[in-house]
Amino acid sequence: MSSVPATAGTPLGSGPAPLLRRILLQGKYETVTMIRNGEQLILAIILPLLALVGLTVTPLLDGLGSSRVNIAVPGILALCAMSTAFTGQGIATGFDRRYGVLRFLSTTPLGRAGLILGKVLAVLAVLLLQVLVVSAVALPLGWRPSVPGLLPGFLLLVLGAAAFTALGLLVAGTVRPEATLAITNLLWILLGALGGIVIPAERLPALAQAIVHFLPSGALGQALRDAFLHGSVNLAAVFVLLLWTAIAGAAATRWFKWN
Amino acid sequence: MLRVVSGVSLVAERGQVTALLGANGAGKTTTIECAQGLQKRTGGSIILLGQDPDTAGAALRARVGVMLQDGGLPPSARPIPLLRHIAGMYQDPWPVDELVARLGIDAFSRTSVRRLSGGQKQRLALAAALVGRPEVLFLDEPSAGLDPQSRQLVFELIAELRDRGMAIILTTHLMDDAQRLADYVYIIDAGRNVAEGTVAQLLRHELAAAGAQHIRTLHFEAEPGLDLAGVLPADVEIRETRAGSYSATGALTPADLAAVTAWWADRGIMPASMSLAARSLEDVFLDISGREIR
Numbered sequence: 308m309s310s311v312p313a314t315a316g317t318p319l320g321s322g323p324a325p326l327l328r329r330i331l332l333q334g335k336y337e338t339v340t341m342i343r344n345g346e347q348l349i350l351a352i353i354l355p356l357l358a359l360v361g362l363t364v365t366p367l368l369d370g371l372g373s374s375r376v377n378i379a380v381p382g383i384l385a386l387c388a389m390s391t392a393f394t395g396q397g398i399a400t401g402f403d404r405r406y407g408v409l410r411f412l413s414t415t416p417l418g419r420a421g422l423i424l425g426k427v428l429a430v431l432a433v434l435l436l437q438v439l440v441v442s443a444v445a446l447p448l449g450w451r452p453s454v455p456g457l458l459p460g461f462l463l464l465v466l467g468a469a470a471f472t473a474l475g476l477l478v479a480g481t482v483r484p485e486a487t488l489a490i491t492n493l494l495w496i497l498l499g500a501l502g503g504i505v506i507p508a509e510r511l512p513a514l515a516q517a518i519v520h521f522l523p524s525g526a527l528g529q530a531l532r533d534a535f536l537h538g539s540v541n542l543a544a545v546f547v548l549l550l551w552t553a554i555a556g557a558a559a560t561r562w563f564k565w566n
Numbered sequence: 567m568l569r570v571v572s573g574v575s576l577v578a579e580r581g582q583v584t585a586l587l588g589a590n591g592a593g594k595t596t597t598i599e600c601a602q603g604l605q606k607r608t609g610g611s612i613i614l615l616g617q618d619p620d621t622a623g624a625a626l627r628a629r630v631g632v633m634l635q636d637g638g639l640p641p642s643a644r645p646i647p648l649l650r651h652i653a654g655m656y657q658d659p660w661p662v663d664e665l666v667a668r669l670g671i672d673a674f675s676r677t678s679v680r681r682l683s684g685g686q687k688q689r690l691a692l693a694a695a696l697v698g699r700p701e702v703l704f705l706d707e708p709s710a711g712l713d714p715q716s717r718q719l720v721f722e723l724i725a726e727l728r729d730r731g732m733a734i735i736l737t738t739h740l741m742d743d744a745q746r747l748a749d750y751v752y753i754i755d756a757g758r759n760v761a762e763g764t765v766a767q768l769l770r771h772e773l774a775a776a777g778a779q780h781i782r783t784l785h786f787e788a789e790p791g792l793d794l795a796g797v798l799p800a801d802v803e804i805r806e807t808r809a810g811s812y813s814a815t816g817a818l819t820p821a822d823l824a825a826v827t828a829w830w831a832d833r834g835i836m837p838a839s840m841s842l843a844a845r846s847l848e849d850v851f852l853d854i855s856g857r858e859i860r
Contacts (some may be wrong), residue, residue: 319699319700319701319730319731319732320628320629320699320700320701321628321629321656321657321658321659321698321699321700322625322628322656322657322658323624323625323627323628323655323656323657324654324655324656324657326624328654329624329654329655332651332654332655336651340640340642340643343642344642402641403640406636406637406638406639406640406641407634407636407637407638407639408638408639408640410604410634410638411632411634411637411638411639411694412638413604414602414603414604414627414630414632414634415627415628415652415655415698416624416625416627416628416655416656416698417624417655418623418624418627421624565604566604
């Protein structure tokens, strides 16, 4: 046992690091954790790429637009947002809550707000990575998005990520992590197949058609298709996404349990 | 409204180890979680470094270190990157390498948190609580899961930090922890503090209450079924705690001890063991908070 540590003379007490640095650090830490997690990578990268290839080699989307890949890619990007912001982030937060990680970090200078902002940053960072990977695969397949639709398209993608992040936090903060795992995975499959996200409403069963426009999945899928295919902003879909973000955000703020 | 804790009042000073001693469920963790701002209290007041922890910002959190009972460390993390990450939240942290060497964390630096032993996890959680060089340190059951070597290491560090002026507040249900570490002890029972003082004061207080100067317990082991009635004064409590194991507690005098040994000699009894002990904090604790299991 060493007797006296080198810092024996230094006074106790340290100030917090600047706010921005704390949030960026947490964002970086959460991003690396997400990317290192094999299951998360499958959900975030592999499954969307498989869906992209599937939709371009089958005639499922034929007749809906200029080419299969042009119709498929906006939906795949929406699926990426749901994977990362809702399922991936929800599960990670649920288990962090179980293991007391949220409580411990909220006692450090990071605090609760910094913790949430760090998670949002990580979602955005992983989403950027997904956009790059999907683009790298889609462009050689012949993806030609509408140029005036690019900026609104990516902003809408961020809005969709916000809605799904709020929903993911709501689930993760209110039920057990095992239930979060089940709910977010099940919804990913249900919404992915029938939620109007990769398959446009007009190709869905009549029952689904009636509701998908009001779901965050259907609204984001349609908003991105309108932006990347036609360069237009679907205001109804934007409204639906804003509403989901506001309601889920308020509910998460109200009911999120830290322990 | 559920009142888990009501009627706890305590003060923790700089340069002191303050222990909250109580059985499981007594309200120790609830009390310190309120002080840390982790639980919202419905009444009462808490002042931490001159501020209310419920409304405190990053500046206050930077001055306070917390080691939670369940650790609060992400299972997939490796110790050193995790400590570096937490250190990054502070302007002027304790150098991670130094802390790692001091707590022997380098021995398991390649292992993820989920594969660490209980004692290794506790040492890492302590390092995480200390990396901001806090002025106030909260430790919830710090010796849970520690092997004797780790315990020695952790206790030495706590004593050293206390000597450097840190205010240390710890909860424990282990009397030995309180007796070894604490400058001041609060005994918590059913959400209230029922006794307080230095360890010496608590022991003395109980002696004074018993109206005697030398409360001792004599233990010995011999053949079962001995009847010691009449050997010792009537106010000495004699019990056969299990077959052949006897204890006599009270204001024993040298003459009482002579009487017991003379009684053995008369009957040709040679005990297998005998010992004499002053009262421990554990006896005080059990007397105050009762012996029943809750």
